[in-house]
Ligand SMILES: [Zn+2]
């Protein structure tokens with residue numbers, strides 16, 4: 001097989017050094033080095049990614065795409081396929097910090113309301129003692145807890161939370177809570193499977209932040225963006241694929257329907273200003289832009305205020321790229337696994 005060219009290396013290097021990139025930005029970069037728009041040249045785009053992945057496989061790395069489940073946007077990143085947190089986070093994070101990260105992820109996954117987030121307080125109350133591997137013959141569990149775990153202070157937890165959010169292993173959701181970061185969405189795909197996180201009925205990816213069927217007895221989960229896609233063209237028919245119950249409309253769908261012409265592309269943002277601002281912030285500086293999750297948008301503030309109430313407004317300004325703020329459906333607050 002022909003070796004990789006500078007074009008491949010540029011793409012790999014950008015993803016490695018600047019972290020996961022938004023689809024739009026990755027496409028622009030691809031267009032810049034190949035002269036071809038990946039949207040119209042899907043085959044070429046896929047061939048290039050395949051070639052890159054064949055080479056990366058030798059060092060157990062993989063270039064992959066995923067959706068950020070809070071805003072539905074696609075990101076590209078390079079992940080480490082060695083199933084071991086130490087090798088993923090180890091160069092920057094200590095063992096107790098990694099244990100804390102795992103504890104936060106588990107708490108988010110176990111959120112029965114499928115909001116896919118925990119509050120700051122809940123995160124800080126996570127006990128590292130629970131992250132010590134179980135088993136072994138010793139009955140004295142206290143003696144197995146490393147001192148570094150026992151002595152991990154509140155302020156160390158706070159600092160770790162901030163670092164993990166900075167590095168996009170975690171994120172602030174639009175409701176001001178702590179959710180998964182885009183790196184975790186990229187990285188934890190197989191972990192979600194092995195931990196039995198229920199999948200979205202439409203796209204089959206883990207339903208971390210999803211809507212649940214209004215029917216108590218039905219366990220169907222669907223991402224908000226998958227729901228929109230599934231039901232957008234079939235007005236009137238919103239039957240759950242599992243039990244046939246009527247699926248309630250998302251608040252963001254209603255508002256979009258009001259704002260849009262009937263036949264407009266449902267994927268398009270209802271507000272051109274939002275798109276312009278998002279795009280310019282992406283161009284301005286990728287890393288900064290993705291940290292703050294896009295620019296400010298006045299059209300969203302009304303919805304945001306409504307969904308986040310007062311306490312979260314400050315945090316919500318951090319994350320305004322979400323066209324669909326995480327307004328909890330009444331049904332999704334029930335405890336359901
Ligand atoms: Zn889905």
Ligand SMILES: [Zn+2]
Pocket residue numbers: 213214215218219220240241242243244245
């Ligand atoms: Zn159902």
